[in-house]
Amino acid sequence: MPSEVRGVVARAKGAPVTVETVVVPDPGPGEALVKVQACGVCHTDLHYREGGIGDDYPYLLGHEAAGIVEAVGDGVTRIAPGDYVVLNWRAVCGECRSCRRGRPWYCFATHNARQPMTLTDGTTLSPALGIGAFAEKTLVAAGQCTKVDPAAPPAVAGLLGCGVMAGIGAAVNTGGVGRGDSVAVFGCGGVGDAAIAGAVLAGATTVVAVDINDGKLELARQFGATHTVNSREQDPVEAIRALTGGNGADVTIDAVGRPEVFTQAFYARDHAGTVVLVGVPTPDMTLELPMLEVFGRGGAVKSSWYGDCLPERDFPTLIDLFLQGRLPLDRFVSETIGIDDVEAAFGRMEQGGVLRSVVLFD
Template sequence: MQQVRAVVAKAKNAPVSIETINVPDPGPGEAVVKVQACGVCHTDLHYREGGINDEFPFLLGHEAAGVVESVGEGVDTVAPGDFVILNWRAVCGRCRACERGESWYCFDTHNAARKMTLEDGTELTPALGIGAFAEKTLVHAGQCTKVDPQASPAAAGLLGCGVMAGIGAAINTGAVGRGKSVAVIGCGGVGNAAIAGSALAGASRVIAVDLDDRKLRLAEKMGATHTVNSRETDPVEEIRRLTGGFGADVVIDAVGRPETYQQAFYARDLAGTVVLVGVPTPDMKLPDIPLIDVFGRGGALKSSWYGDCLPSRDFPMLIDLYRQGRLDLDAFVSERIGLDDIEAAFDRMREGDVLRSVVVL
């Protein structure tokens, strides 16, 4: 067992604190990872605010990269010294989704069985089964994906959640390809990643929609060909105007609210695709869309879980594209901070001042 510094949320809506935690030695199928960098994601704030569940205290942080320090019995996929990105959907290989060759839908994903604790023995709930606002963390070995060690940890770690969710929503879920038109509603970290993924896939037109001109300027740097400030312009009408009056082939809702979903539904072309990747709250209901419109417009209405990614397939590929200069992951890193700066990073996130603050250890 080791003792390390970590960021813990002890109670709903209370400020986080730096605590000394106990990290057990890895058991069968587990690994201890020395964390090098971890992004500050909205999901961490949702945990702190009690928006995920009430299993306090939480060990926050999950968008992480680092180096494997030790592994438990039976682990042969990674070894000490490997540079890895952590993921929160370690596939089982045995459930009905995995057996039909759709492992990205795995219904029985793995986390470490042993528990990290506070000094007094209180068990911690690691965010998304990772808990990486810590000098070291214990995870299931399947949550470790080995990638090129020359990649910047601050950039690489973002593939662990938000950036992968956005890129995957475009390429994996939305099947964006050469010549397609795409609209992305919401230009935070996930939305801008969807824009970057659409541009990478060869979309002919990438329309960014947001209320904030600062975010729209960032979207242009990520590959948006057109921008729409939905505070000033009806986004549905403007997306149609920019696509010859038809609507976009793929519309990605990276906000996850009833009103943005309704905009996405009506901003797509006939037989077009809507992708919901923004996470709604439990109280939200589907917007009032006549069922005849669902039938009459055809196409597909999809939800994107973690960008429908398969970490063992997608992380190394995207890191290779990053190393080749074809995917600018560094552009998502707004600032580098320390473990003591998490609360201030949450404030900047609320104000929309950053794509990602990244804790560097």
């Protein structure tokens, strides 16, 4: 029998979100019904509200979530009712050309639940990133559920579902940071701080945090930054070179997603170094670089989509590292709130006062 739950809905571009009754179907073949315990307020949700991702309103927001599997549909064998899971938006198909080549993190045919969630009048909702977890229950593809150790609190575990994984993965998976490397991270929000934590975890010895906000730079030190640069006050390229023997960093990471920041990251890397773009640009942005510089500096210019992660591989490992005290995931949680407080949390996010607000469900 379908469930009726409370959920956060964006009905129109730029309009404040509302909490409404959402009808969630019983799971069909290949699907899972998840009772959501916690869901982080991610900037991507704000992009949905503002029309920056699409115009398939109304949206059911929320996607950085952890919870308990309540029911599964036919053919589901990898998870079962009672499993504690983190939701992901990369349910790989296992059959596309990328999966067949052993690169499932680049899967071209990731999938979501087939049945729609609706409002009580039958209006179909578009779930954010195919998840829609600002709701007491949500329906997802079974492959979007990754089992992790239940000892990790939901408010912490759920953050792996998007921003924290994107940042850690940008450093570890995409950037290939290794022992003794120097790393510079541009932008010290949730994704940038996660990239800093990932670089430290991988063994980087010099980690430079770059931002225009001194408060964010101080927080970056708590995640392991060894040096900070306020790019309003000094040229970050020159500062990073000075901190790396005049050479530039082995890996630079743009966690902002603006052309001027990417250009700084490009020139702040050492010869044959790697520059990674993990910040999300808007469709109108363009980038211009001298081709001779791209050629002459060597190395690699990469984009990192979801931190090039494979949820089944990465989520349990990162949760284990947190439980061992080696990865400070709990520091990303700035505050916990109720489902009625999401709109206010968007405002605090825009002001730059929080890393993550997390909605807790009873």
